[in-house]
Amino acid sequence: MKVFGIDIIKGSVRSRTRRPVYALCRMEDGEILGVEEVTGFRLQRILAAEQPDILAVDSLQEIAADQRELHAFLQALPPSTKLVQVTGGERKETLGKVAARYNISFNKFDPYAEARTTAQVASLGAGVEVIAFENTTDIVVSRRRSPGRGGWSQNRYTRKIHGGVMQKAREIEDRLRGAGLDYEKKETKAFGGYSRVAFRVVAPRDMVPIHSSRGSDVQVRVAGRELDRIRFEPLSSRPRYLIVGLDPGTTTGIAALDLDGNLVLLSSSRQMTMSDIVEELYRAGKPLIIASDVQQMPYSVEKIRRAFNAIPYTPKQSLSVEAKYDLTAPFSYTNDHERDALSAALDAYRSLQNKFRNIAKRVQPGFDLDEVRARVLRGQSLDAVLAEMQGAPAAPKPAAPAEAVPERPVEDERVMALDGMVKRLRGYVQELQDDLRERDREVERLQQTLRRERSAAGRKIRRDAELATKDAMIENLRRQLQGERRRFRRLKKRLERMRTVAKIEISEDYTPLKVLDSLTREGVRSLQEEVGIVKGDVLYVPRAHGWGRGVVKDLAGTGVRALVVGGEPPDPHLIRVAREAGLPLLPADAVRPDIRGRTGAVKTDALEDAILEWEEGQKEYRREKETERLEYLFKEYRSEREKEVRRGG
Structure with a gap:
């Protein structure tokens, strides 16, 4: 087996000015023939001339920048040459790890050593084959030159070209039939023959006995059909x-x-x-x-x-x-x-x-360490394993005495060889047909099973979907019911409080109170939702902590009659804000409220006396504010007069 290993010395496939230069290692039957430096163009010529079994690389990025270039590179390879990436396919590993499996060490900074190692591990079965084409090959026979415009001999010239295309297509068709390959043909008729004939052969490119060529009038292009995605197949089928x-x-x-x-x-x-x-x-x-x-x-x-x-x-x-x-x-x-x-x-x-x-x-370099270790663990001696894996040379058989062989015409021998080939091909075709029938029966059986499974699975999926929909509806209705129950309980409590307030309002001796949790906007909003706040209400707050100017103004704007503050005496700042807003602020000691939950009551006489006292204080506050305003105006007037006197003097 002939194996080539390459590694980049300098340059890059992505560079237009510095094209890559490779170290090429030739290896045949496990023996290294030599390592040399080649350009990419010379590498293609050597591959076409020597047609190795394997071209090994440690990375596809060294030969192609993208998938399009990789397809072009594989298309240019000889059909019998496999492109092998020794570091793996989808899940790559380093060349050092791959070489260690075969007990091979090398200088990672020497491209020639890497090329040798790549060829060695590929010859031992490491790596994956890069497959970019389907098991279908396209053969296109077409004109090499266009007839164009001509003189009196133009028709004869056109017939000659189109006749050459037709003749070449018939030769290719005969060779495909002789090789026993299935194909489809598409012809484009033209004056005097065909201008283009396309064959689609159901076989990989290396099995098609046709090669690309160019003549004076006719050209043949042979290309495999590209896969949508590059596929990798292990070079060795043995599992790890x-x-x-x-x-x-x-x-x-x-x-x-x-x-x-x-x-x-x-x-x-x-x-x-x-x-x-x-x-x-x-x-x-x-x-x-x-x-x-x-x-x-x-x-x-x-x-x-x-x-x-x-x-x-x-x-x-x-x-x-x-x-x-x-x-x-x-x-x-x-x-x-x-x-x-x-x-x-x-x-x-x-x-x-x-x-x-x-x-x-x-173990010497070149042996599969995994296989050696596995056999030793199984109980074999290391020497026996190495001898068995290396393979002892077979003893030469004694030469048989020469017998006189009657001479036969060369033609008869060729006919016999072709008859034997025909018999073998017929037997092979019969085996393939038997396998095809057996596979057809298996496919039909699996399709019936699949239809039954799909029907049962479809029914189960529909049933599960309906159950899921019903469960979701039930869960949604359950959540709605819980929400309505909570709302009912909340409204029921509010109604009871309102009834309590209404009973107190009927009495002439007592005035109802509505209790604020805190003198904040959240407390006011909570009381508004639970009991409601209307004009003329008297509110009670246990403590005046956390009050704000805005909440006092809001309460005054709703028309609240008075606000009773419990606990410590009200903050002087709160009293000033309440007087500015016109909201009576009464201490709890003055009215002695009776609080029960969110509602309460206070004696009407005590409330009226406290409000009268507040109003008297409010009148005094307004007189003070008016006095302050007059004093301020007088001071402003006197200041202006002093300025005028100084300017006049």
Whole structure:
């Protein structure tokens, strides 16, 4: 197998002035033939001339700046050459990690060393193949030149070109039939033949025996149909070995590490059966060791171990919670079950680290360390594993005595070879047809099952949707009912208070009081909602703390007859604001109110006397304010006269 590995020395595919220069390593059958420096153009010529089996890179960014350029690069590759990214596909890792799996070390700052390492790991099966085309190939046969305008021989010239296109298309069609390939053909007729013939072949480009070419009158373009998204397929189908930790129970925790201690899988679920766990692990890789965090392996873990024929591991004594926290400190997990499973896998890996180091020291570069370690853990000796993986040369067979072979005409041999090929192809076609019929039956069976499942699922979804709608309506009506009940209780209490106030108003000896919680706008709003405040009401507030000028003016604006203040004597500032607003402010000691909840009563005679006293004080306050105003005017007048006298003098 011929493998090419490349790495950029200088330049970049994104630069227009400094185009990339590559280090190219040629490798054939595991032997490095040489490393040289090439430009991108020379690399394309070498690939077209030598047609290697694999072109290995550590990053697609070294050969293409975007997906369009990558498609163009892959289109230019020989059909038999695979483009392999050795560092992985969707989830990439460093070239150093990939090389470490094969016990290969290199200088990361030397492009020639990186090219050699890339070729080596690709020849050993590392990396993924980059697939950008469908299993369909387009072949377009068209004119190489346009007829244009001409003279007397123009028609003959046009017939010659269109006839050449038709002839080339027939040759290609014969070759496709000979190769047994299915195809669709679309022809564009023109004067004297065809101007364009397009074939859509149901086969990948490397299986189509046609290549792009250009002649004097006709050109052929062969191209694979591009995928919407680049796809990656592992170069090696062998799954990676895993060290698995399991924590069974109502919630099952699963953790899986590769043989280098890297976390591959960490999950937990309450609804996982044994088959679900086996399927989850099978998707992640091949379990080599099944570990538990307790000394006696649980029976459910043992069953899963037997399903994979894995090596069991249990600690000498059950892991403590502190030990689990120490083991799992570098990792993040969501619950205790994932922690226990991860600690079991890490404890198993820690117990094998020294053995893995010794194996890596004794194994030469170029061997798959995971496979070597797995076989050694299975009980094979290291020397036997290395000899088996390296492969001893087969003993030469004794040469058979030469027999006289009757000479046959070359034509007869060719006919026999073609007959044998036809027989093999017919047998292959029959096998494919049998497989196709079997798959058709399987598809029909699955479609019937799918229709039944969809019907049942549809009925269940509709029923669940109706139930959800009804539940939502019931919940909404329940909330409305609760709101109406609260509103009813609130109105009932308000009605009782209003009835109490009305009974007191009927009496001539007592005057009703409405109680404010506080002398604030919130307190006024609360009393307004519960009992109501109308003109002529007498209000009572237990304490005048937190009062404001605005709330006093608001109460005066509603026409409140008086405000009785309990507790300590009113603040002089509050009294001044009340006199400015014209709101009688009465101390509770003067009227002795009887308060019961939100309502109360006061003797009418005491209230009238207190209001008369307040009004007398209000008259005195107004006289003082008028006197102050006159004094102020007199002072202003005298000041103005003094200024005039000084100006006149």
